[in-house]
Amino acid sequence: MKKLFFVLALSVSSLALAAKPYGMGGCGLGSQLMGKDGNQVLAITSNGTSGNQTFGISSGTSNCVTASEQTAQIQTFIDNNYDAIITDMAKGQGETIRTLSGFYGCNTEALGTELQAQYAKVAPAQADSGKMMVNINNLIDQSQTLSASCTDAI
Numbered sequence: 001m002k003k004l005f006f007v008l009a010l011s012v013s014s015l016a017l018a019a020k021p022y023g024m025g026g027c028g029l030g031s032q033l034m035g036k037d038g039n040q041v042l043a044i045t046s047n048g049t050s051g052n053q054t055f056g057i058s059s060g061t062s063n064c065v066t067a068s069e070q071t072a073q074i075q076t077f078i079d080n081n082y083d084a085i086i087t088d089m090a091k092g093q094g095e096t097i098r099t100l101s102g103f104y105g106c107n108t109e110a111l112g113t114e115l116q117a118q119y120a121k122v123a124p125a126q127a128d129s130g131k132m133m134v135n136i137n138n139l140i141d142q143s144q145t146l147s148a149s150c151t152d153a154i
Contacts (some may be wrong), residue, residue, distance in 0.1 A: 029062035070152065071133075074103050078129045085132070086123055092116030104140060104150030114143050 020027040030043030088094030101108040122135040
């Protein structure tokens with residue numbers, strides 16, 4: 001019975017961890033330095049010695065959000081700033097591009113350049129904010145530059 005409980009607990013924790021942008025070391029500075037698949041002992045050590053994990057958990061920073069929470073935050077931002085995003089995408093720079101790059105963990109200049117170059121694809125005339133988010137995610141996935149540099153892409 002104990003073995004069954006252990007296997008069940010391990011399976012549930014593995015499923016819960018799969019949707020998070022951090023590894024077994026938890027969220028915090030260590031997860032940002034080591035990544036999800038990096039050395040988790042060093043991630044735990046970094047989190048423990050810097051004391052930033054508690055702040056990250058309470059503020060939702062330092063990878064301390066689930067992928068679904070991150071998706072909801074990005075979608076809300078796009079919903080509320082759709083027109084400004086369209087304008088900034090056309091210019092390849094601006095406050096909304098900086099904010100989006102922060103959400104995705106991208107280099108702001110690289111994201112702005114790609115969004116401007118692929119403007120017609122990302123924001124076609126019939127697109128809405130939901131479609132725009134899908135298009136931005138696809139752009140990040142398909143761009144060699146962005147897929148390599150966007151550390152928090154969903």
